């Protein structure tokens with residue numbers, strides 16, 4: 001979460017939900033700066049203290065991108081992707097279990113055995 005506090009990538013947490021307010025910064029009646037100050041953190045208290053209207057609460061839904069847990073999972077996935085991309089190694093190699101390798105060897109040997117012993 002703490003990574004998302006830039007003007008072009010601004011997330012905040014209200015009541016355990018994550019909101020991407022990047023698109024909203026310019027149109028927030030309370031101003032962009034106040035959102036940027038709260039970005040990357042739990043802004044529930046600030047949001048409630050300001051006494052936002054029911055309309056403002058409805059607007060929240062437009063910017064919801066997940067719960068705090070889902071967000072950290074997303075960040076996790078993004079990191080995994082970054083590892084795989086462009087590193088030159090084949091990540092799929094690590095996913096092959098020894099059992100599969102043994103099965104392939106046995107299959108090849110069986111085929112050879114059958115071919116060589118008519």
Ligand code: HEM
Pocket residue numbers: 012019021024028029030031034035038043046047050051052053054055056057059060063
């Ligand atoms: C996605 C989250 C947010 C949405 C959708 C939102 C929406 C709005 C809306 C529609 C208003 C106009 C008044 C109203 O209808 O209540 C408003 C005012 C305001 N907001 Fe937000 N807000 C958000 C987050 C925040 C946060 C996190 C803060 C504080 C850190 C904040 C501070 C304020 C302030 C101070 C005003 C009053 C501006 C004024 O009356 O001069 N807002 N907000």
